[in-house]
Amino acid sequence: MNREEHINKLVEEAMNSVNDVTRAEAKPYLLTRIHARMNREKESFWEKAGWFIGRPAVAFTGLFMLILFNAMVIMSNKTPDVANTTEQTAQTQTDEFSYTVATIYDTENTQP
Amino acid sequence: MNQPELVVQLQQGDESAFRKLVDEWQHMVYNTAVSIVQNEDDADDITQEVFVQVYQSVSSFKGDSKFSTWLYRIAVSKALDHEKKKKRKKRFGFVQSLFGSSGEEQQHPVEFNHPGVQLEKKEKAGELFNALNQIPEKQRIAFTLHKLEGRSYQEVAEIMNTTLYAVESLMGRAKLNLKKELSKYYNNNIS
Numbered sequence: 001m002n003r004e005e006h007i008n009k010l011v012e013e014a015m016n017s018v019n020d021v022t023r024a025e026a027k028p029y030l031l032t033r034i035h036a037r038m039n040r041e042k043e044s045f046w047e048k049a050g051w052f053i054g055r056p057a058v059a060f061t062g063l064f065m066l067i068l069f070n071a072m073v074i075m076s077n078k079t080p081d082v083a084n085t086t087e088q089t090a091q092t093q094t095d096e097f098s099y100t101v102a103t104i105y106d107t108e109n110t111q112p
Numbered sequence: 113m114n115q116p117e118l119v120v121q122l123q124q125g126d127e128s129a130f131r132k133l134v135d136e137w138q139h140m141v142y143n144t145a146v147s148i149v150q151n152e153d154d155a156d157d158i159t160q161e162v163f164v165q166v167y168q169s170v171s172s173f174k175g176d177s178k179f180s181t182w183l184y185r186i187a188v189s190k191a192l193d194h195e196k197k198k199k200r201k202k203r204f205g206f207v208q209s210l211f212g213s214s215g216e217e218q219q220h221p222v223e224f225n226h227p228g229v230q231l232e233k234k235e236k237a238g239e240l241f242n243a244l245n246q247i248p249e250k251q252r253i254a255f256t257l258h259k260l261e262g263r264s265y266q267e268v269a270e271i272m273n274t275t276l277y278a279v280e281s282l283m284g285r286a287k288l289n290l291k292k293e294l295s296k297y298y299n300n301n302i303s
């Protein structure tokens with residue numbers, strides 16, 4: 001048998017090696033392991049959420065957004081609205097808040 | 113219990129139906145996974161993932177295909193995803209090793225021994241499994257489902273969502289490519 005024939009024979013043997021293969025069987029207690037995996041996945045949801053929030057990119061983006069929002073609020077409050085400003089005089093304040101001077105005389109003489 | 117009844121019970125969240133499903137299909141899912149990823153621990157992991165996914169998404173099963181076909185599709189896609197993830201990890205480990213840090217590098221054993229192969233044929237089958245890793249993905253899946261899972265061409269076509277003619281063609285090319293790879297291997301390793 002020459003080399004080529006020998007190689008062809010080996011190739012055929014390899015090709016036929018799985019002709020009568022039987023099914024590989026899963027390890028025992030698969031159902032128990034599946035249940036354990038399901039429970040693990042439930043528990044790890046919050047861990048995953050924490051991990052996601054804790055990622056530098058997410059954390060810094062969140063922080064930046066917070067600072068930006070605060071800056072926007074501060075800037076919008078700082079701008080004076082000239083058109084709507086009103087000068088409060090002592091009289092308008094008195095009218096608005098009904099300032100009165102309470103005296104002992106007033107409280108004791110409730111009857112007319 | 114037939115497949116449609118089992119599906120209805122699963123969709124109603126029946127725990128005993130899920131137990132029956134795992135009992136009945138675990139070896140099929142495991143054998144498909146182990147034949148694709150060629151690693152018993154990884155196949156065990158994939159088998160668990162497949163059943164978790166079935167439990168979570170059985171409500172979306174509309175019955176357009178046979179339940180077993182649906183299960184095979186999940187098993188095949190999970191196994192392929194696992195392989196891709198592993199390859200990515202390997203590449204990342206390689207890049208890390210270039211920069212001097214010790215990346216976690218997990219290697220497949222050089223030769224995989226399928227547990228269902230007869231003892232006297234294990235060596236030859238190991239060489240065939242190595243060659244199987246060198247051929248295109250679709251050809252490999254068709255070959256695996258037909259030769260290692262014993263599915264007919266028609267069933268393989270349904271699982272792969274293709275035509276019977278396409279499967280015949282894939283099988284023909286798979287055999288041809290496997291023979292080429294094996295010839296190359298023996299040419300290099302036999303004096």
